[in-house]
Amino acid sequence: MAETILFLGHTEAAGELSRITLEALGAAKSLAGERVVGLVGRETLHAAESIGSCGASRFLAVTGEPFSVSRYATDCAAAEAICRAAGATIVIAPHTSRWARSLPGVAQRLGGRADTHITGITSNGSSLQVARWFYRQRMEALLGRAQRPWILLLESGCRAAWQGDTAPVTLENIEVEITPALVRTTVTGKQAPRSELQTIRPDAALLFVAGAGWTKKQKDGAMHVGQAAELISRFLEVSQASLGSSKSLVDLSGEGHAVLPFLSHLNQVGQTGSTPRHPKGLATCCHGEEPHVVGWRFIQERRAVNLDPNCGWARGKADVLYVADAFEVMARVNALLEER
């Protein structure tokens, strides 16, 4: 079957396309078939021109103020209109929070299917196959589908971002009528859970994971939570690492124990937390149990500092396990990084 491949993006606050969006475009480019670009946002011409040389036969857009925000009702209406206008059989979109919320609903409207968290796409001749993980990163499947349209949301870091020259385009604007039902929801802004210190940095080279051990009684029989907070925040400052946590440590914070003032459950990595993508990860005072380590699936190089030589990391889950006291090690690591 000859496919019509729609690459579907949305613009960011300043009208640009994000890196993950350009990665999805890179993936769409690699597939055989007619290629169409669809964009949604307050203003889309600039973004369309920035990818004007990508080889698409058409550029479609839904543009205007109501589409400047990430809102299910308007996003679905826009994406649905573009998919229909393009006659898309395959839709390739970045796995942003905005598209992850709305595109499965669009699949339902179009009588199609949506697969999310795609980590790879291969096409051999007429058949398209995608890779995604099941059971929260425990097993990887390769799958295809006969049903069309098929909407695929691509994870970040699985493809090189598309690069190319700016070129003029003829943008076909598609009108979407804004009825009162579409704007019952107003997006009022963004907020960080604890605004003083930004701890989650998706683009950081290093993930630093803190486990519940930081709050446990240490060899002198006492707890040193204040010192732990200081060591960790200092390390984040000098290394610019992103902070992850085990569930146990976040739960302690949630239960009102004075733990690490800058930690929230958004930091949690694992089965019921996030699956971040950083080239390196360093775990400290974290046992490395399976429900935690499934969140490390996409962390390439892994090291851990733990007092227990039999902890989970020792059993094939890390490249290096330092059997040592993380309080001592991190104090020296901070000092060495400060000297540099």
Next chain:
Amino acid sequence: MNIPYQIVVCGGVVPDPLQTLEPIATANGPALKNELLLPHVLDPWSAHALYEAAHLARRSAGSKVWLVSVAPKTKLQQVMMTIGQRVPLELVAIEGPASGFTDAADVAAALAAGIEGIAGLDQSRLLLFGGWESASRAAGATMQMVGERLGIIDQFQGVDELSVADDGALRILERIEGGQHQVSVCSGPPVLLGWATGNLPEPPNHPQIGMQNMRAIMPALQKARTAQISGGARFESVTLPKQQRATRIVKDKPVEEIAREIVTWVTAE
């Protein structure tokens, strides 16, 4: 303004996360080895949705909570032994697989049919809850499809907080990129919320709630209809990662040396 909400929570069952999972191939597509022998739990993010639902229902007089679940009846019954003690609810059970390899669209159709079967459902009071992703398929697609089938187009995913203003407007915090929340205000029901962790701890077991719930849970399980749920996708392969690393265990090394090694590694390009 007090609104007596009708809070419908969708939630399946999944293998306990501490279990080892192994895929096998069957005539009907992939499955988990010994799936029916594995202990199961209520899907964690739907469990958070359920606790948030119960919490809201307690604060809004006249509210009621339903749990709609597509699952093998025997597994659901086991899970209800604990969940049924935690929050007052009415169960709508639908017999079907718990497998992550089923199609979100089919599960959504079964859930929507189950919800439509609830007598006296009133869209102007309806809050449809679920987990934002399951621990099985982990797609984050099912709830949107349920919402579409029921005509609910105010949908939110990765929700950590819901508050109700004096005029009945709903203020919702959703997880977005970079460890932030998007804040939205919706004028009122019907809305769909796919919950992330929320802010509530697991409620303790309450034998009295358990007694009340159990009277209705057993009949609900007995009259569970069987849903038609297919594989949908064509699975080429399902494999466990070859992730066993050759861990180098560094013992009895001075702290200074370990720190230097870590710094060299962290700062290397």
